[in-house]
Amino acid sequence: MSTDKIALVTGYTGESGKALVKELITNNQFKKIILVGRRKVDYTENEYKEKTEQREIDFDQIDNYTEAFRGADVHFCCLGTTRGKSGAEGFRRVDFDYIVGAARLAKQEGCKHFHLVSSQGANENSYFLYPQVKGQAEAALTKMSFPRLSIYRPAMLMVDRVEHRLMERIAHSIIGHTVQRIAPEWITTPVQILARAMCFNSFTKDRPSVEIIDNHAIFRLAEQQPNPSTGQTKATNEL
C-alpha cells in the first residue's frame, strides 16, 4: 500500500543502490523515488519509469544542486568507492565529502530520516584509512541531528558485481557458498538483505533517533519485511 512519503536515493547506480531501488519499487510503499547521481540510467521497465525521477548532479559542486535534494522525506545513501578505484584522496572525497555534502543538503531540505550504508568495522579512530573514513562520515552525520539517522554496517557485500574487482572476487571465491550456507551472518551481507532491511526500517516506529545497525541486526530487520504479493515475511535463508 502506497503512502504519501517520498524517498531519495544517492548511489543508486551501485550494487547496493540498485538492489535498494528494486526493493523500494516492489514494496510500493513510497509514492515516488527520487534518484540523485552523477549519471542517468536508461530504464526500460515501466514501473521504474513511472515511480522514479532521476536528477543528475556534479558532487564536486554539490552546493549548486540544492534543488536536487528537495521534496524527499527519507534519504537512502549508498554512495561509496574504493581506494583501489579512486586512490586514497578520491576515496576520502566520495566516502566522506560527498556523503556529508549530500546529508547536509538533505537536512537543509527537510529530510526526516537519513539512512547511511557504512561498513562493518567503521571507526573514526582507526589507523587504517577505510574504517577511519567510514567512522568519520558516521560521526559527522550524527552531529547533524536528523530526526532519525540509521547507520548500517554490513559485512562483505555479496553481489554479482558488473564492475571487475579482483580482491572482492578472490574473497568471494574463498568464502564461496560454504560460509553463506553455514553462517551467513558472520562475514557476508547479500545486497538484497541489506535492501530489505533498509526498506523495512524506513516504516518502523519506536526506534532510537540515532541507531547503528550491525550485520546481525540487518538480517533481523530484513526478515520482517513482508513480501508485497503474499504479505508473508521472507526467511533470509531463502536467498
Ligand SMILES: NC(=O)c1ccc[n+]([C@@H]2O[C@H](COP(=O)([O-])OP(=O)(O)OC[C@H]3O[C@@H](n4cnc5c(N)ncnc54)[C@H](OP(=O)(O)O)[C@@H]3O)[C@@H](O)[C@H]2O)c1
Ligand atoms: N563492497 C563491500 O563488500 C562493502 C562492504 C561493506 C560496506 N560497503 C559500503 O557500502 C556502500 C555501497 O557499496 P556498493 O558496493 O554498493 O558500491 P558501488 O557498487 O561501488 O556503488 C557506489 C555508488 O557511488 C557512486 N559513486 C562512486 N564514485 C562516485 C563519484 N566520484 N561521483 C559520484 N558518484 C560516485 C557510484 O556511481 P557510478 O555508478 O556512477 O560509479 C555508485 O552509484 C559503500 O559505501 C561501501 O563502502 C561495501
